[in-house]
Amino acid sequence: RNSYAQQRRRQITEKTARMDCWSVWLLLVSLLSAFLFTGGVELTFELADNAKECFYQEIEKNVSSTLEFQVVTGGQYDVDVTLEAPNKEIIYSQVKTQFDSHSFIPTMSGIYKACFSNEFSTYSHKLVYMDFQVGDELPLPGLGEHVTVMTQMESSAQEVHKNLISILDYQTHHRLREAQGRKRAEELNERVLWWSVMETGCILLIAVGQVFILKNFFTDRSPSQSY
Numbered sequence: 001r002n003s004y005a006q007q008r009r010r011q012i013t014e015k016t017a018r019m020d021c022w023s024v025w026l027l028l029v030s031l032l033s034a035f036l037f038t039g040g041v042e043l044t045f046e047l048a049d050n051a052k053e054c055f056y057q058e059i060e061k062n063v064s065s066t067l068e069f070q071v072v073t074g075g076q077y078d079v080d081v082t083l084e085a086p087n088k089e090i091i092y093s094q095v096k097t098q099f100d101s102h103s104f105i106p107t108m109s110g111i112y113k114a115c116f117s118n119e120f121s122t123y124s125h126k127l128v129y130m131d132f133q134v135g136d137e138l139p140l141p142g143l144g145e146h147v148t149v150m151t152q153m154e155s156s157a158q159e160v161h162k163n164l165i166s167i168l169d170y171q172t173h174h175r176l177r178e179a180q181g182r183k184r185a186e187e188l189n190e191r192v193l194w195w196s197v198m199e200t201g202c203i204l205l206i207a208v209g210q211v212f213i214l215k216n217f218f219t220d221r222s223p224s225q226s227y
Helices: 001-037 152-217
Strands: 041-047 052-057 065-073 079-084 090-097 101-103 110-117 126-134
Touching: 052 126, 065 079, 065 110, 065 152, 079 101, 090 101, 090 126, 110 126
Parallel strands: none
Antiparallel strands: 041 126, 052 110, 065 101, 065 126, 079 090, 079 110
């Protein structure tokens, strides 16, 4: 009886270990797929003053796409944006915009061009974030091969995958807001510093002027008489 109980416990332990390994594998697949199976382009780039940058993305017909951008730092936090179809048709255009998001469904396959222009600015360069999403998020590998209903573990892994995608999106926008707020705080701190330096210089200048004025009050200006 003791040997049977030990064998039973060993079987339960091995089964639990296999389930733990399976859970860890599903979680790793979810994390990797969140980074590797996302369509489109996401980047942050510098846009020099009086400059224009264009990015190209190949998109198939009737594939839902989204262009999102935000000026993180620089000038008045604005930029000109155009989205051009393969036939040179402008399907989206904005002038001096800080941030926006445009979703569209292409009517033709080809290479689409997104251009960001800072040509209206002659002295301030800018930092711009761009996210060009093409298509929907791909499901976890292997889910399309199922011929039966997903198990509870697989459903949980799919839900974790969706939540990870949402978390990545929230973190990206949070970092953008944090970077923008930090840059504005640094600019405000620099202005306060130079204003304080100017005030200090004015106070010192007034103090020196008052010393000379008081000195003139007590200076004997009568001509000296010789005896």
